[in-house]
Amino acid sequence: MAWSVCGTAQIRGTQTGRSLRLDGRMEVSGKTRKRSFEMFGLRKLRFVDIGTGLSMMIASAGLLAASALHAADPGCAYPSGPGVCNDKIFEDAAERLKNLHPAVCTAPGCAPAQAAPCVPAAPECGGDGAAAPTPWGLTDVFDDSCGRNHFKDNGWKLGGNLAQSYTYNFQSPTNRYNGPVTWTDQSNQYQLNQFWLYAEKATSTENKDFDFGGRIDMLYGTNARLTTESGLETSRWATGGVYGVALPNMYVEAAYKKMKIKAGHFISPIGYFTVDTTQNFFNTIPYTYQWGEPFTHTGIMASYQLTDNLAVSSGVTRGWDNFDRHNPNLGYLGTWSYTFANKSNLAQVIVWSNEPNQQLSFTSRYYQSLVYTKPINDNLTYVGQSDFGTQDQAMYDGRRANWYGVNQYLIYKMNDKWSWGANFEWWRDEEGFRVAGFLPGGPYAHNMAPSGITGNYSGVPFATLPGGYNGNFYQFTVGPKWHPTGNPNLFIRPNLRYDFYTGGTDSFLNGGRVMPYDSGTKMSQGLLVTDVCWIF
Numbered sequence: 001m002a003w004s005v006c007g008t009a010q011i012r013g014t015q016t017g018r019s020l021r022l023d024g025r026m027e028v029s030g031k032t033r034k035r036s037f038e039m040f041g042l043r044k045l046r047f048v049d050i051g052t053g054l055s056m057m058i059a060s061a062g063l064l065a066a067s068a069l070h071a072a073d074p075g076c077a078y079p080s081g082p083g084v085c086n087d088k089i090f091e092d093a094a095e096r097l098k099n100l101h102p103a104v105c106t107a108p109g110c111a112p113a114q115a116a117p118c119v120p121a122a123p124e125c126g127g128d129g130a131a132a133p134t135p136w137g138l139t140d141v142f143d144d145s146c147g148r149n150h151f152k153d154n155g156w157k158l159g160g161n162l163a164q165s166y167t168y169n170f171q172s173p174t175n176r177y178n179g180p181v182t183w184t185d186q187s188n189q190y191q192l193n194q195f196w197l198y199a200e201k202a203t204s205t206e207n208k209d210f211d212f213g214g215r216i217d218m219l220y221g222t223n224a225r226l227t228t229e230s231g232l233e234t235s236r237w238a239t240g241g242v243y244g245v246a247l248p249n250m251y252v253e254a255a256y257k258k259m260k261i262k263a264g265h266f267i268s269p270i271g272y273f274t275v276d277t278t279q280n281f282f283n284t285i286p287y288t289y290q291w292g293e294p295f296t297h298t299g300i301m302a303s304y305q306l307t308d309n310l311a312v313s314s315g316v317t318r319g320w321d322n323f324d325r326h327n328p329n330l331g332y333l334g335t336w337s338y339t340f341a342n343k344s345n346l347a348q349v350i351v352w353s354n355e356p357n358q359q360l361s362f363t364s365r366y367y368q369s370l371v372y373t374k375p376i377n378d379n380l381t382y383v384g385q386s387d388f389g390t391q392d393q394a395m396y397d398g399r400r401a402n403w404y405g406v407n408q409y410l411i412y413k414m415n416d417k418w419s420w421g422a423n424f425e426w427w428r429d430e431e432g433f434r435v436a437g438f439l440p441g442g443p444y445a446h447n448m449a450p451s452g453i454t455g456n457y458s459g460v461p462f463a464t465l466p467g468g469y470n471g472n473f474y475q476f477t478v479g480p481k482w483h484p485t486g487n488p489n490l491f492i493r494p495n496l497r498y499d500f501y502t503g504g505t506d507s508f509l510n511g512g513r514v515m516p517y518d519s520g521t522k523m524s525q526g527l528l529v530t531d532v533c534w535i536f
Contacts, residue, residue, distance in 0.1 A: 471503010
C-alpha cells in the first residue's frame with residue numbers, strides 16, 4: 001500500500017482520484033459535490049480539528065492492528081511479563097504515526113508545521129516511483145529556511161517568462177518578414193519575442209467578504225510593438241526598432257463576495273488566444289487574433305458569479321487598444337461564460353465602441369467572439385471559435401467593413417512531457433480593411449489606424465504589405481509542445497504552419513496587386529517555427 005500526504009489544505013489519496021476539501025466539498029473526477037456537514041454540527045470545523053481527528057483514527061487503527069498481531073505472537077506470553085507486549089504495541093503504533101507525519105521545523109520563530117510534499121506511489125501500487133516535478137516560481141526565491149514567505153503570506157505572486165524563437169521560411173523572402181503572420185513575424189532569424197515580468201495580488205473572498213488586489217505586467221521584446229496601446233507605450237517607449245516595451249496589464253481590483261470590479265488597463269478577455277505567448281499552445285497566432293480582435297482595454301469592468309456554472313461581466317472602456325484621448329469615445333465590453341456538467345464551456349465576448357476609420361474619423365464598430373471548449377476525454381480537447389466584426393463607414397469611400405472567421409483546435413496530451421496540437425483557420429477580410437492596416441509605413445500609421453492601434457513605426461515595409469486584401473486567409477498549424485524534463489517551467493514548441501490567400505486586392509489601397517507573402521510576390525508560404533520558453 002502506498003500512502004500520500006499532500007500540503008496543508010487538503011488530504012488526497014493518490015490512487016482514488018478524490019480529495020476532501022476544508023469547505024466541505026468532495027471532488028470526484030473533476031466534479032464538485034457539496035457535503036452537508038451542517039446537519040452534523042461540523043460546518044465550522046477547523047483544519048486542526050479535522051487533522052487531529054484523522055490522526056486519532058489512524059492511531060486507533062494502528063493500535064488495533066498491532067494488538068491483533070501481537071496477541072498471536074508467541075513472544076507475548078505472560079512469562080515475559082504483561083508490560084512487555086503493551087510496550088511493543090505502543091512502539092509499533094508510534095512508528096506508524098511517525099511515518100505518516102514527517103518531521104517539521106520546531107525551532108523558535110518557525111512558521112506553523114506543514115505537511116511534506118506528496119510521496120509518490122510505489123511502482124507495484126500503480127505509480128511510477130518518481131514524484132512529478134514541482135513548478136518553480138519567482139516568488140519562491142523569497143522563502144526562508146522555515147518555509148515562510150512574506151509575499152506568499154500576504155497573497156502576492158511574482159513571476160514571468162522568457163520566450164525566444166527562430167522561424168524558417170521555406171521561401172526565404174528578401175525583406176526577411178513572414179508577411180501578415182505574427183508573433184514570429186521575422187523570417188530566418190532569431191527573435192527574443194518576450195521577456196515578461198508581473199506582480200499580482202489576486203482577490204479572494206473564500207474566507208472573507210471583501211478583498212483588494214491588483215496586477216501589473218511588463219513585456220520587452222519583438223512582440224511588444226504588436227500589442228501597444230495608443231497614448232501609453234507609444235508616447236513613452238517607442239524605440240523606432242523591432243524591439244519595444246509594453247504594459248499589457250496595470251489595474252487594481254476590489255472583490256466583495258461573488259462580485260469583482262477591475263479598474264485600469266487590462267488584457268482583453270476576447271477569443272481563445274492571449275497576449276502572453278507562453279499561455280498559448282502555438283507560438284504563431286491566428287489571423288483572427290492579430291488582425292480581428294483587440295489586445296487590451298482601458299476602463300472599468302465588473303464581474304459576477306451568478307451560479308456555480310454561469311459568470312457574467314460588463315464594463316466601460318476607452319475602446320480598442322487605446323489608453324488616452326487618441327480615441328475620445330467610450331465603449332462597452334461584456335462577457336458571459338457557462339460551464340456544463342460534462343466540463344465543456346461556452347463563452348462569448350461582445351465589444352462595441354466608436355473606432356478610427358480610413359477617413360481618419362470615428363464610426364461605430366461592433367465585434368463578438370464565441371469560444372466553445374470540449375474535453376472529449378482525459379487526454380483530448382476540442383476548441384471551436386467563431387468571430388464577427390463590422391464597422392459603419394469604415395472604408396475610404398464610406399463603405400461598411402466586415403471581417404469574420406472560424407478557428408478549430410484539437411489538443412492531445414500524451415503525458416507530462418508531450419502534447420500535440422492542430423489548428424485550422426479560415427478568416428475573411430471582406431473589404432480589405434483589417435490586414436496590415438496598422439503596420440508602420442501605411443497611410444494611417446502617423447496618426448491612428450483602422451485597427452485602433454498606433455504602434456512603433458517599424459515593421460514590414462509598406463511596399464511589400466500594403467493591405468487591401470479583400471479575400472480569404474487560411475492557415476493550418478500542427479506540432480507538439482514538449483517539456484523535455486517533465487517540468488512545466490520549461491517547454492519547446494516546434495511547429496509547421498502553412499498559409500495561403502484567395503481573393504483580390506482593393507484597387508485604391510493596393511493598386512499594384514501586391515500579394516501577402518514572400519515580399520509581396522506569393523499567395524502562400526510555409527513556415528517551420530521553434531521557440532524555447534522558460535516560465536518562472
